[in-house]
Amino acid sequence: MVExxxxxxGYTSADSLKSSDIETTCPTxxxxxxxxxxxxxxxxxxxxxxxxxxKLAEEGLKINDVNYVFLTHSHPxxxxxxxxxxxxxxxxxxGLWDGNRCLEWDQNFTDDIEIIKTPGHSSxxxxxxxxxxxxxxxxxxxxxxxxxxPEDDPYANEKDKLAESRKKVxxxxxxxxxxxxxxxxxxx
Ligand SMILES: [Zn+2]
Numbered sequence: 589m590v591e592x593x594x595x596x597x598g599y600t601s602a603d604s605l606k607s608s609d610i611e612t613t614c615p616t617x618x619x620x621x622x623x624x625x626x627x628x629x630x631x632x633x634x635x636x637x638x639x640x641x642x643k644l645a646e647e648g649l650k651i652n653d654v655n656y657v658f659l660t661h662s663h664p665x666x667x668x669x670x671x672x673x674x675x676x677x678x679x680x681x682x683g684l685w686d687g688n689r690c691l692e693w694d695q696n697f698t699d700d701i702e703i704i705k706t707p708g709h710s711s712x713x714x715x716x717x718x719x720x721x722x723x724x725x726x727x728x729x730x731x732x733x734x735x736x737x738p739e740d741d742p743y744a745n746e747k748d749k750l751a752e753s754r755k756k757v758x759x760x761x762x763x764x765x766x767x768x769x770x771x772x773x774x775x776x
Contacts, residue, residue, distance in 0.1 A: 590700045591621040592718050592725045595643040596634070598768035600665075600733060602742075615666045618727050618765055619647060620658075620718055622698050627656040628676070629716060629727050630767075631669035640669070651675075660729025660767065661713040681705070681712035706731050706757060708750025709741055709767075715757055723762030725771070731757055734769030 598616035601609065615632035617640060626649065634640055644650070652675045659667045659680040670678050679697075683690035695703050700719040707713050709730040716727040730741070731753050744750045757764065758774055765771045 590698075590718055590720050591619075592720055592727070592765070593619045593647070594765060594771055595619050595628070595647075596632075596640060597770045598632070598766075600768040613665045613768065615729075615767055616765055616769060617643075619644075619649075620701065620716070620727075622700055622718075625656060625698065625701075626654050627658055627701075628654050628673065629658045630660055630666040630729065631657060631672055633665050633668045637669060637672055640672070658714075658716055658727075660715070660727065661710045663710060663730070666729060666767070679703075681714055704756070704760075706753035708746050708748075708753045709744050711745060711749075713753070715753075717760060724760055725763045725765060726757050726761035727765045728757050728761075728767070730767035732764060732766040732769075734766050735764075735772040737766075737769070 594616055596617035598614050600613040602611055615630045617632055618629040620627040651673060654673050654676045657670050657673050657676045657678045678685040679693055684693040697703055702717040704715045704717055706715040713729055718725045761774050763771055763773055
């Protein structure tokens with residue numbers, strides 16, 4: 589069975605900034621283990637890359653054990669550390685990168701991992717839907733920043749599409765891993 593684990597619980601101060609504050613942000617960083625596929629989603633930005641290295645070590649993993657990095661979308665707070673994993677293939681909206689080669693990815697990445705386009709926050713947003721013992725876990729990036737938040741995404745480039753994407757994710761997911769908060773259960 590596939591395992592999904594939040595390695596780093598993300599945060600953002602973008603929702604509570606006073607004018608004099610400096611914004612701080614960190615995406616939620618997730619590990620997916622699916623057979624021989626060891627996947628890190630959104631290695632992001634971090635106060636220190638050691639935080640992620642330590643979390644991987646707790647799972648018995650070294651950098652080169654990770655063979656895929658998945659990126660939910662192209663905002664820098666989600667992808668800046670992709671280079672921490674030189675051996676891993678990188679999967680994002682436009683392709684699956686193997687070194688300098690940009691290959692196409694398959695919507696059904698494995699029997700238990702489906703890749704869905706969920707535009708709205710950005711036009712290149714993906715959701716990774718993983719079948720687990722608990723049910724369907726949707727790793728949705730900033731489709732939701734935190735549990736059912738924000739109602740009105742100030743950074744969304746297409747609000748109509750975001751509303752559709754949110755509806756879709758809520759319909760198919762039993763659990764959601766949002767872009768900047770902890771995993772939560774969907775109330776059905
Ligand atoms: Zn974000």
